[in-house]
Amino acid sequence: MQSIPMTVRGEKLLRDELNHLKSVVRPKIIADIADAREHGDLKENAEYHAAREQQGFCEGRIQEIEAKLSTAQVIDVTKMTNNGKVIFGSTVSIVNVDTDAEVTYRIVGDDEANIKENLISVNSPIARGLIGKEVDDMVTIQTPNGAVEYEITEVEYL
Template sequence: MNKVPLTVAGANKLRAELEELKSVVRPRIIQAISDARAHGDLKENAEYHAAREQQSFAEGRIAEIESKLSNANIIDVTKADANGKVIFGATVKIEDLDSGKEVTYQIVGEDEANIKEGRISVGSPIARALIGKEVEDVVTVKAPGGNIEYEIIAVDYI
């Protein structure tokens, strides 16, 4: 299986979620199942079925996170020798040359992407256009509404 790029912060977030699921959520669900069993007939016990459904969801999420972490290529951008180039994990400030609007994005793995928080997937059209470029370079992004030109204003490795 291919290694999936993941930032250090993204890996830490997944590890924290995994720890929460294993140490807090799983024991709480086990207790809920035990309590529901004590109520008698399991066929007509809605609490039991709800708890089993929660258990199924939690165990599935635990397996998913463990798989993601085992297949992750964790990249620490602060230790990268990028020489001013845009690389995975970099935070890039760009300006739309038509509107003059400036935006800042961090290029992250697919699982970490969240446009509201300024994190875009390394596979997105904007990120693909930016990778390997430097400050003052102009990149053209093919968008559904037509091509958009951006100038790279700053690149940070934080």
């Protein structure tokens, strides 16, 4: 089984979600099912069927999280020596050579990726173009609008 790279933050978020599902959501669904059963005929009981469907979603998500955590390779970049190289978990500032627009991304696992927070998946085209490069390197990233050239201005292991 292939390990899934994950930041310390990403692992904590998944563990928190798993704990919430097991300690809050699952008991509520069980109570909803029991409550709906008391309403009689299960064939035409919409509340019962809705609660059973929610139970299926909840149990599926619990299994998915447990599987990810069991294969997670947690990488803590704060414990590594920053040699200026872009690696999984690092925070990278890049400047568009043509427009001088600067943007900072953190390279994270698929589950954590959120472009609104500048968290990009390690599997994204931008991250794949940056990984292994160093401060002051020029990189060309293929975007939907064509190739864009960037200069790496800063690499942080936060």
